Amino acid sequence: MKPDKRDIEILVLSDIHLGTYGCHAKELYKYLKSISPQKVILNGDIIDIWQFSKRYWPKSHMRVLKQFIAWMSQGIEVVYIPGNHDEMMRRFKGFELGSFRIENKLSLKLPDGKAWVFHGDVFDVTMKYSKWLAKAGAVGYDSLIQINRLVNFISNRVFGKGNLSLSKKIKNSVKSAVKFINDFEETATGIASENGYTYVVCGHIHQPIIRDYSTPNGTVTYLNSGDWIENLTSLEYNGGKWEIYQYDINAKEEEEVNEIEVRSSKELFDELVTEFKLVV
Ligand SMILES: [Mn+2]
Numbered sequence: 001m002k003p004d005k006r007d008i009e010i011l012v013l014s015d016i017h018l019g020t021y022g023c024h025a026k027e028l029y030k031y032l033k034s035i036s037p038q039k040v041i042l043n044g045d046i047i048d049i050w051q052f053s054k055r056y057w058p059k060s061h062m063r064v065l066k067q068f069i070a071w072m073s074q075g076i077e078v079v080y081i082p083g084n085h086d087e088m089m090r091r092f093k094g095f096e097l098g099s100f101r102i103e104n105k106l107s108l109k110l111p112d113g114k115a116w117v118f119h120g121d122v123f124d125v126t127m128k129y130s131k132w133l134a135k136a137g138a139v140g141y142d143s144l145i146q147i148n149r150l151v152n153f154i155s156n157r158v159f160g161k162g163n164l165s166l167s168k169k170i171k172n173s174v175k176s177a178v179k180f181i182n183d184f185e186e187t188a189t190g191i192a193s194e195n196g197y198t199y200v201v202c203g204h205i206h207q208p209i210i211r212d213y214s215t216p217n218g219t220v221t222y223l224n225s226g227d228w229i230e231n232l233t234s235l236e237y238n239g240g241k242w243e244i245y246q247y248d249i250n251a252k253e254e255e256e257v258n259e260i261e262v263r264s265s266k267e268l269f270d271e272l273v274t275e276f277k278l279v280v
Contacts, residue, residue, distance in 0.1 A: 005036035010108070010237035014043035014119065014203025015227035017085065018061045020051045022229040025060040027247050031234070032067045040071060041106060043203045043225060044083025044119030049265075051085070057268065069275045072100045079103055083119035083204060090145075097276065104145065111240055113198025120202035120224075122148050123187050181207055189213040189220040199223060199242070201235065208233040208244050 017023045047065075072078050080102045082089035095102040105118035122144040184205055192200035193215035201223045208226025212219050223242055226233030232247035 006034060008035050008037040008236045008238060010039045010041065011035065011037040012041045012043055012117065012201055012225045012235035013046070014083070014225040015045040015206055015229065016064065017045055017048040017227070017229055018064060019048045019057055021056060023061065024228050024232055025058065025064050027232055028228050029060060029063050029067060031245070031247055032064065037071070037076060039077045040068070040079070041117055042068070042078065042080045043117060043201065044081050044121070045085040045203065046080065046083070048085045049088060055264070065272065066275060072098055075099050079106055081106060081117065081119055084121035110199070110237070114196065115199035115201055116192050116195065116197040117201040120184070120188065120204035123184055124148065181205060185211065185213070185222045189215060189222050193217045193220045201225070203227070206230060210242055210244060
């Protein structure tokens with residue numbers, strides 16, 4: 001590793017939304033080039049496949065993906081946890097290639113307890129029931145995904161309303177936003193606590209935070225890695241401590257021509273496969 005790069009034991013990134021206009025890929029790339037992580041967790045909504053039909057794919061977005069692939073080629077562990085915007089990746093859970101793998105959720109053993117890492121969209125439709133689900137302790141994460149899918153299926157097919165989304169609710173009003181964020185955090189910590197976790201690490205709601213919750217089973221710390229649309233944040237774990245990294249948005253950027261490549265998802269896929277072949 002180059003000595004000028006900052007060492008990080010575990011890096012958690014989520015909600016990058018590559019392929020959308022809002023994504024700050026250039027800033028993210030600059031950040032990625034400045035660090036040297038031992039383990040990388042991509043916690044959902046990394047490539048926005050929902051938006052992909054809009055065919056917005058600047059070079060800076062490809063550079064971010066290539067950096068992840070470069071890390072894999074160096075043997076750095078990279079775990080991809082799909083979110084709701086890249087949900088089709090969920091069917092590949094269990095996929096492994098060198099130091100890269102795809103999982104729905106991750107359980108990390110840290111010196112002071114276990115950390116449970118998942119994107120968090122399962123709570124969008126299960127939140128109302130989550131308190132007793134958490135209490136019952138009988139319903140696991142995978143069941144929550146099934147419930148979420150069923151409810152979205154009914155919402156789509158029967159009522160034609162599209163997927164239920166927490167983020168839309170959040171944008172509606174500040175008052176309800178606070179309530180939903182609190183509900184989200186309480187739901188996550190409640191279920192984590194029931195399952196013996198010390199940390200619960202989510203993304204999805206684009207609200208970077210580290211907050212301790214008292215539960216009947218002791219303190220559970222809720223962490224959210226934020227996003228690369230508005231907050232430009234990540235979670236870094238080092239020497240037994242979690243911290244939120246915040247990109248300095250006011251840092252002067254050199255003007256750069258933002259070359260946009262119009263390409264189909266097949267072309268993109270082919271290019272990534274080629275990159276992969278170089279790695280393996
Ligand atoms: Mn999401």
